[in-house]
Amino acid sequence: MSDQHSKARQHSPKDGTPRHVAIIMDGNGRWAERRGLPRAEGHRQGVEALRRTVKAAIEIGIPYLTVYSFSSENWSRPRSEIADLMGLFKRYIRRDLAELHRGGVKLRMIGERAGVDADVVALIDEAEQVTRANETLTLVIAFNYGGRAEIARAARRLAEKVAAGALSPGEVTEEQLAAHLDASEVPDPDLLIRTGGEERISNFLLWQVAYAELVFVDAFWPEFGKEQLDAALAIYSGRDRRYGGLTQRSSR
Ligand code: IPE
Ligand code: IPE
Numbered sequence: 044m045s046d047q048h049s050k051a052r053q054h055s056p057k058d059g060t061p062r063h064v065a066i067i068m069d070g071n072g073r074w075a076e077r078r079g080l081p082r083a084e085g086h087r088q089g090v091e092a093l094r095r096t097v098k099a100a101i102e103i104g105i106p107y108l109t110v111y112s113f114s115s116e117n118w119s120r121p122r123s124e125i126a127d128l129m130g131l132f133k134r135y136i137r138r139d140l141a142e143l144h145r146g147g148v149k150l151r152m153i154g155e156r157a158g159v160d161a162d163v164v165a166l167i168d169e170a171e172q173v174t175r176a177n178e179t180l181t182l183v184i185a186f187n188y189g190g191r192a193e194i195a196r197a198a199r200r201l202a203e204k205v206a207a208g209a210l211s212p213g214e215v216t217e218e219q220l221a222a223h224l225d226a227s228e229v230p231d232p233d234l235l236i237r238t239g240g241e242e243r244i245s246n247f248l249l250w251q252v253a254y255a256e257l258v259f260v261d262a263f264w265p266e267f268g269k270e271q272l273d274a275a276l277a278i279y280s281g282r283d284r285r286y287g288g289l290t291q292r293s294s295r
């Protein structure tokens with residue numbers, strides 16, 4: 044077993060609660076359209092769902108939560124929708140930072156900062172700085188994020204070290220690549236939830252989901268909260284994680 048897989052096993056909590064839950068928060072637009080509302084209203088209600096989910100994660104005692112808030116492919120949406128999403132993101136950080144900080148939430152952002160408006164990057168930097176010592180919940184926000192781009196960034200960082208003579212090509216291992224990802228201190232997700240009924244990864248955490256349990260939920264993201272999170276956790280606790288080996292029962 045490689046170090047990485049034994050690490051993943053160590054990180055599986057004994058009581059069946061995942062250490063790291065990642066969520067593809069999808070279905071805001073369809074939720075709104077079905078109600079004859081503008082898509083922006085779906086995104087606004089999506090922020091409420093995020094607030095409920097963060098609260099629930101703290102109550103349950105999940106140490107790491109990663110949410111997909113804006114993908115590197117979402118730039119292909121209409122300009123007005125991108126502006127709505129950027130506005131909501133900024134408002135969320137501005138309005139909730141103090142409360143998140145009081146609640147012991149450590150904020151981390153993953154994704155490409157180059158090309159993002161300077162005021163958004165400044166807010167991200169401030170949020171990470173203010174909350175860096177918190178320990179209750181690490182909330183990782185994937186913003187301008189693409190999984191392939193993140194792996195390419197890690198490869199570039201390694202290549203720079205090799206070029207500088209700080210690392211030999213033979214030292215480019217799985218562990219080294221993982222250590223150069225955007226939030227390398229965060230363990231791999233145990234559970235990946237996608238709302239909105241689509242069953243695809245959409246370029247999210249490609250490296251990190253290697254052995255995650257996938258749970259697809261029909262509810263649209265604005266409908267999500269503690270009850271839906273509990274339901275996904277119940278499905279997760281019934282899964283048999285084998286990491287290529289045998290079931291825990293038969294290997295005993
Ligand atoms: C998820 O909801 C939010 C983002 C992608 C930013 P969508 O906006 O993708 O909603 P649907 O999938 O069109 O319903
Ligand atoms: C994934 O949802 C991205 C986010 C939730 C931020 P999309 O709605 O962009 O994904 P596709 O287009 O359905 O694959």
Ligand code: MG
Pocket residue numbers: 069070071239
């Ligand atoms: Mg979508």
